[in-house]
Each structure stands twice: as structure tokens, then as C-alpha cells.
Amino acid sequence: MESPDPLFRRRLLMEALTVLAADAQIQVAWLVRHAVMTDEIALDFDHAFRMAEALVAEGQLAREVMADLRQIDVTLSGMSGGENADRWARDALSTDEGWALARRLARRVLVAELGEWQRPLPEISVVR
Numbered sequence: 001m002e003s004p005d006p007l008f009r010r011r012l013l014m015e016a017l018t019v020l021a022a023d024a025q026i027q028v029a030w031l032v033r034h035a036v037m038t039d040e041i042a043l044d045f046d047h048a049f050r051m052a053e054a055l056v057a058e059g060q061l062a063r064e065v066m067a068d069l070r071q072i073d074v075t076l077s078g079m080s081g082g083e084n085a086d087r088w089a090r091d092a093l094s095t096d097e098g099w100a101l102a103r104r105l106a107r108r109v110l111v112a113e114l115g116e117w118q119r120p121l122p123e124i125s126v127v128r
Helices: 006-021 024-034 039-049 052-057 063-078 082-088 097-114
Strands: none
Touching: 006 039, 006 052, 006 097, 024 039, 039 063, 052 063, 063 097
């Protein structure tokens, strides 16, 4: 199977970061509108993050943002596990320090890559 082209992969990453960077109340509205759970934010980031190194190699992503992307990955991964279930409640988006850190880092990457972090959240299609 052929891998998606670099521009498509970059768009996936920027969209995942856009959702992650949004204010908590906007994230909650996005989750409700698409009828998905909070972990969808992390899953979308994880999927796009797995392609980030290739984007750097292809000149589609600045190497300097990789440290922030890795820190987002570490932060979200550290929030997983049954003992952290409360961190994945929608209310936690506005109170949990892990979400706040991931949000700040996502904003920093978006500013570095696009010059701004506030962007329209992407529409998604959920297959059930």
C-alpha cells in the first residue's frame, strides 16, 4: 500500500494539533459535535505524530518542533492506563495539567509552523 503524500500527512498533523491546541470548551464542543470520546484527541495526534520524522526528512516540518511533539506524545502517553481514567473525562480538558501542557506545546508548534495557533477545528468522519 502506498503511503499518503507529505502534504496530506502534514495536514493531518496540523489538524490534530489544532484540536489539541484549542481551548477546553471548544474541544468539548468538537467532541460532542462529532460524538466521539476525549481520547479521540490523543488518538488523532498519535496517528499524525508517527509520521512526523518523515515530514522532517521530506522538508515538510521544521526539525525544531520535534522536541515539542515528542513532549506532547510523552505527556499524553503518561496519562494512559486505568488509574488515569479520570484524566480522560471531558471535564479534565479544562482542569488537568497534562492537557494544559499538551495544549501549550501544540500551540507553540502551530505558531512555529503556521504563524498562528487559532484555526478552525477540522471536520471528521467517524465510521461506526
